[in-house]
Amino acid sequence: MSHIKIRGGHSLHGEIEVQGAKNAALPIIAASVLNNGMVRLRRCPQIMDVHHMLRILQQSGARIMWDDGDVWVKTDQMDTVAVSSLDAGKMRSSIILLGALLGRGQEVIMPYPGGCTIGARPIDWHIDALRKMNVQIDLKENKIECKTTGLKGNRIELPYPSVGVTENILLAAVLADGVTEIIHAAMEPEIADLCRFLKKSGACIEGEGTERIWIKGVKTLHDTEYTIMADRIAAGTYMAAAAAVGGEIVLKGIHIENVRAVADVLVESGCGLIIYKESIKIIAPSMLLAVKEIETEPYPGFPTDMQSQMLACLCQARGDSTVTEHIFENRYKVVPELIRMGGNITVDQRRAVIHGPCRMHGETVEAKELRGGAALVIAGLAAEGETVIHGSEHIERGYQDICRDLGQLGAEICCITDHTERRWEDN
Incomplete structure (x- = not known):
């Protein structure tokens, strides 16, 4: 089985083309x-x-x-x-x-x-x-x-x-x-x-x-x-990653209308956005600010497929952020793994409160589903030390090559499959 290894603490810079949706x-x-x-x-x-x-x-x-x-x-x-x-x-x-x-x-x-x-x-x-x-x-x-x-x-x-x-x-x-x-x-x-x-x-x-x-x-x-249109959830994931670890990235091929709900939350947290015709630049602040209330809703509301990634991102924000999940009752399966990495998150039924900023540290964790796996990648990027994510096959269900994309932006991340490790310097 494959797994992902991350050495955290690096800001993201550069540009990538967003995959098809x-x-x-x-x-x-x-x-x-x-x-x-x-x-x-x-x-x-x-x-x-x-x-x-x-x-x-x-x-x-x-x-x-x-x-x-x-x-x-x-x-x-x-x-x-x-x-x-x-x-x-x-x-x-x-x-x-x-x-x-x-x-x-x-x-x-x-x-x-x-x-x-x-x-x-x-x-x-x-x-x-x-x-x-x-x-x-x-x-x-x-x-x-x-x-x-x-x-x-x-x-x-x-x-x-x-x-x-x-x-x-x-x-x-x-x-x-x-x-x-x-x-x-x-x-x-x-x-x-x-x-x-x-x-x-x-x-x-x-x-x-x-x-x-x-x-x-x-x-x-x-x-x-x-x-096929560009993947708004992949784009949102990389936007949340940049917000969590700092830096400036450009996502090519994405239209702002398709990620408006995610962009609005990140702007509320202190991020800057520059919007082009078919690309978006996100500029992270020196310290993220807490977001008072995020509620998942059908489009054009905040997408449930971005809820887990935003939990991980807001662990880096100063203050208490609240997320309420209205679509799926088991979307918080990633929370215990985030807590193991240092996240301070409390869950009451469909409502989660993130008490930040959290000092995240590398751990060996397991992705149990697709978007929770992406959230663990974001947490690993922001953590001190090395994070190993097992169950990366779940992540591969929705991301064509999350290690390549984030590696192009400066992350130290690699995928290990069948005992073959991609070297850090290959990124």
Whole structure:
């Protein structure tokens, strides 16, 4: 198993290109099966979740080819209705294949989705939505069986703006008969990116980026090339890292609108920002200031996927900062590890208070999920001495090469895999 080693105490300087967005790439890859031909995706992140999704398509008959940062997906020979349990069970995003594969065919058998254990992720809303679109669904002990005589558009009102459910409805509706209207749709930038890809491929969609989306079914989609948006959570992670350890960094390829909530918190903590057309410069203060209240909310609110990283960052702030988690009940799994490293954090149900500044010290810790692992990287950068993070495979699910990126900014960080260590000076 691989692990990450960090020698803390170095400020960050320089610039990096932000990777393609994990949470946009996965539904767009799923959407590629709706076209009986070829799709080329530029800036596709080479991360574990993307590789799992591509393997699922390969096992269903698709042909995959990587060309530097681009991936080609050829789907003209896909004909398998059974989804691999090996890869689908490793990622929660596999659930959106239901809508895509039902749009392509009339039957799907797949295992229950896996992924990070950060809270309840019921599939009830996915099932309810697809049933309204003329899908018969049988929930077995370890698999989901779906059949349809033809997808039909419908008006679907969500009880909550769920990203995954919005994506599943979109993917099912594109080739369905009639018009589908999604009420209380998720408004995340990744939803808009999926819609832009689908529209470029020939879909008829209106209202993306709002809480109401209309999809008029079309007969077919066509081959297309598309550039995936930059990853706003990776960008936010590096912004939080720079704030925690000091320095000035430039993140290229990111738009401020997509990281506005994170940027606002960092400005409140004393950071300076210079905003360019397609890049952002963050300038850390000599001492971070506490942030009175952060509450995770659906977009455009503060993203739950940045909550753990901000906990680690605010350990360096002077005063008490408060974070309230409204999305997932188990997002504080990283807190005991941060406390082991010197963090002074108290948790009461969904509310965490960080009493800073904390003198962090290097420890051997374990990443238990993706964003908590990124938080431990930030803590390690700010700590005195050496930090070793086990479970780095969780981090690799969402960051293409966090060690390379931070190394380019001046961090002393390396990944050790299969007994082979990257030397510090290689950074």
